Amino acid sequence: MSVAERFLTHTVDNQATPLGDYNAYLTDSALREAVAREGGGWAEAHLTEFGAVAGGELMRLGYTANENKPKLRSFDRYGHRIDEIEFHPSYHRVMELGMRYGVHAFAWRNADTPGAHVARAAISYLHSQAEAGTGCPLTMTHSAMPALAHQPEVAKFWAPLIHSYDYDPRVLPAGQKKGCTLGMGMTEKQGGSDVRANTTKAYAQPDGSYEIVGHKWFFSAPMCDAWLVLAYTDKGITCFLMPKVLADGTRNAIRIQRLKDKLGDWSNASSEVEFQGAWAVRVGDEGRGVATILEMVALTRLDCMIGSSALMRQAAVQALHHAATRKAFGKRLVEQPLMQNVLADLALESEAHTALTLRVARAVDASARNEGEAAFARIATAIGKYWVCKRAPAFVNEAQECLGGAGYVEETSLPRLYRQAPLNSIWEGSGNIQCLDVLRALNKEPETREAFFGELLAARGAHADLDREIHWLTQAFEDRATVETRSRMIVERMALALQASVLLRAGNAAVSDAFCASRLGGAHGFNFGTLPADAPLAALIARASVG
Ligand SMILES: Cc1cc2nc3c(=O)[nH]c(=O)nc-3n(C[C@H](O)[C@H](O)[C@H](O)COP(=O)(O)OP(=O)(O)OC[C@H]3O[C@@H](n4cnc5c(N)ncnc54)[C@H](O)[C@@H]3O)c2cc1C
The missing domain is CATH 1.20.140.10 (Butyryl-CoA Dehydrogenase, subunit A, domain 3)
Structure with missing residues (x-):
């Protein structure tokens, strides 16, 4: 027996075979039947196409997007405050695929067809199986639309950017981007369930905008282009839209204090932030923020x-x-x-x-x-x-x-x-x-x-x-x-x-x-x-x- 043969201790046997790429939609009878039953069957071709992506490339990207957690870059190399989040390329690719297939916008782009929310739910379901962390910004972008509708001129500007299927991670004024994502800021240190305990304040400016001063204790998706946030005016708790970059290209006064060190959800950068006079516009009536x-x-x-x-x-x-x-x-x-x-x-x-x-x-x-x-x-x-x-x-x-x-x-x-x-x-x-x-x-x-x-x-x-x-x-x-x-x-x-x-x-x-x-x-x-x-x-x- 050769030396090489003597050191062969065992043959690998009885390990499960790799699942490999599969179509996460076509192989899911319960999902397909539910989609048809609830009125989303017309999106079958789209779901079939995305099912292959979700059970293939997206599933593989899910590993690397989570092995490489996002990092907070507070300053650039010259000491300028930048408050940016650095993500692994896998994260960007997951976002790109998620947005291309409409996790964030399919329901709004097909709003005239009954069943659009059912089909979009199935898209999101497929996406989440492969990578759940990106579901956070995608879901918030999707969900922001009905709240934005309370302020038609704000909705008019943001809706086309939300409805876009293009993922655009560049830090630019929203008007210069191919597509935008939105987040939300409600939870503060002294109360999350009880948002009326919020202490963040909004100060009205002569031009009708507001300056927001305060903090948010949980602020997922700090790389988004804008957030819906709650803050108090004299009339009570009110909802505002706060963009990341102002129209003139300067960064809004939003400071990311740190990223949360979380049990899971590793691909998603949840943060703590302070608003140091951040510019915002009102969404809905004053005092009706909740x-x-x-x-x-x-x-x-x-x-x-x-x-x-x-x-x-x-x-x-x-x-x-x-x-x-x-x-x-x-x-x-x-x-x-x-x-x-x-x-x-x-x-x-x-x-x-x-x-x-x-x-x-x-x-x-x-x-x-x-x-x-x-x-x-x-x-x-x-x-x-x-x-x-x-x-x-x-x-x-x-x-x-x-x-x-x-x-x-x-x-x-x-x-x-x-x-x-x-x-x-x-x-x-x-x-x-x-x-x-x-x-x-x-x-x-x-x-x-x-x-x-x-x-x-x-x-x-x-x-x-x-x-x-x-x-x-x-x-x-x-x-x-x-x-x-x-x-x-x-x-x-x-x-x-x-x-x-x-x-x-x-x-x-x-x-x-x-x-x-x-x-x-x-x-x-x-x-x-x-x-x-x-x-x-x-x-x-x-x-x-x-x-
Ligand atoms: C990873 C992560 C990301 C997050 N991202 C965001 C974000 O982007 N934006 C944002 O605004 N928030 C975000 N949150 C915050 C989240 O929504 C809150 O943590 C949650 O709403 C609970 O609020 P709290 O932590 O203040 O807990 P508390 O309000 O203190 O509640 C603690 C517990 O008490 C219970 N409780 C409260 N009131 C009652 C009552 N009356 N009766 C019985 N039980 C009660 C609650 O159910 C809970 O179990 C995030 C949280 C996590 C973990």
């Missing part, structure tokens, strides 16, 4: 649902693929009965989140045309933001475990998905705030109650467990003295009932019966992998698998 910016937040909350559904789908894809090719104890993991239960349960949960998210996207889409859908969007966004986002960390961890030790190693995407998973439930209104928002909607806008129960009643009689749940929910609000304390339990059950209603009407009995029995009928434990033995495990796995 109501104005909530129009943006309504859309970013839907995007939190989209982002968390996407993370869960991608984690499931990775788990299903691994289990299909890795063997233990003489059989592929996917053939082991207990692993089948885990995988099928993940697939089922993932489909329920995707189905509800796309249903809410349809309601948002139809809001301007249909009051009932507007009311449904109002309440279902808060319900879904609470439930879908809350489920992501445990879900991704379970998917991670399907890969064994490999799932804890950065070479797989699971650690990145896991770090990202808690974020959507925290920002844009944390879990409790969503539950309180559901109660607020039910109290102040009675049409939301009608819309919610109307959605459930559309599936009445289709499954005994849903019928029982509807009955429970009709009585859940009666004890008004304790309703706030109980609101997490109520909103959780509202979300599960909504998911059941959507799945039952979607018409795949294997999915809807397993969902109702396990999530509403009590035939399920606290962990994933606790479906009853007679659940259609193989069918659920086959439906969710990519190859």
Whole structure:
């Protein structure tokens, strides 16, 4: 035996095969059916094209964009203050592809076609599976439009720049750019959920503009071209648009203090900023800032649902693929009965989140045309933001475990998905705030109650467990003295009932019966992998698998 042969300790065997490039749209039956069901099927060709990008180049870029975190450059080499963020080329390419396919603008460019928000939700869902951090500026750019509409002359200038499919990272006055991105600044040190605790002040100038003095404690996407920010005038909290570069080419007086050192979301540069007399224009009426910016937040909350559904789908894809090719104890993991239960349960949960998210996207889409859908969007966004986002960390961890030790190693995407998973439930209104928002909607806008129960009643009689749940929910609000304390339990059950209603009407009995029995009928434990033995495990796995 040669020396070289003696030092060959082993042959590499029984490793899962690489998933490789795949079409993230065409291989996702639950997504495709939901897009068609909710009225976005006309965008099938666009989604198919982007599905290949998302499951290919974008997926690969996601690794490098996150391995190389953005850096704050406060000064140039000569000591001039520049407040710029330096990103890895992969980040720029992800942004370029995201904008080319319209994550930030597809819904507005196709606003005359019903279903545009559904198709755009699917675009965002595909994008987020490959790279979630860039979802932050893209989602804020998309969501800013309804708030900007409160100030027509401001909207007139910014809309074409937002609607552009060109990514232009140059630091220039907005009017000289091919396309722009927008962010938002609400959260201050003394209060995030309670934005009325803000201390930032706006001083009116003779020409009608304002000077903003104060700070923001969380200011994601400081490389954007402009931000919607809240600040106090004498008349109360007010919304402003603050550009990064002024029309004469000088930088606005916005100082980036530092970047946040975050658990995850590494490709995205979240910062702390101070406004040292920053120039801004008012958006909406003075004193109506919260109501104005909530129009943006309504859309970013839907995007939190989209982002968390996407993370869960991608984690499931990775788990299903691994289990299909890795063997233990003489059989592929996917053939082991207990692993089948885990995988099928993940697939089922993932489909329920995707189905509800796309249903809410349809309601948002139809809001301007249909009051009932507007009311449904109002309440279902808060319900879904609470439930879908809350489920992501445990879900991704379970998917991670399907890969064994490999799932804890950065070479797989699971650690990145896991770090990202808690974020959507925290920002844009944390879990409790969503539950309180559901109660607020039910109290102040009675049409939301009608819309919610109307959605459930559309599936009445289709499954005994849903019928029982509807009955429970009709009585859940009666004890008004304790309703706030109980609101997490109520909103959780509202979300599960909504998911059941959507799945039952979607018409795949294997999915809807397993969902109702396990999530509403009590035939399920606290962990994933606790479906009853007679659940259609193989069918659920086959439906969710990519190859
Ligand atoms: C990575 C990252 C990026 C961010 N980017 C931005 C950004 O770009 N712009 C921006 O404006 N903000 C941003 N945020 C801030 C985010 O929106 C806030 O952190 C969030 O809204 C919570 O506010 P807070 O941190 O002040 O927590 P708090 O308001 O102090 O809340 C703490 C906890 O108390 C709960 N709580 C609050 N009130 C009640 C109540 N009445 N009853 C029961 N429970 C309650 C909340 O649900 C939460 O769980 C970002 C946050 C993160 C993590």
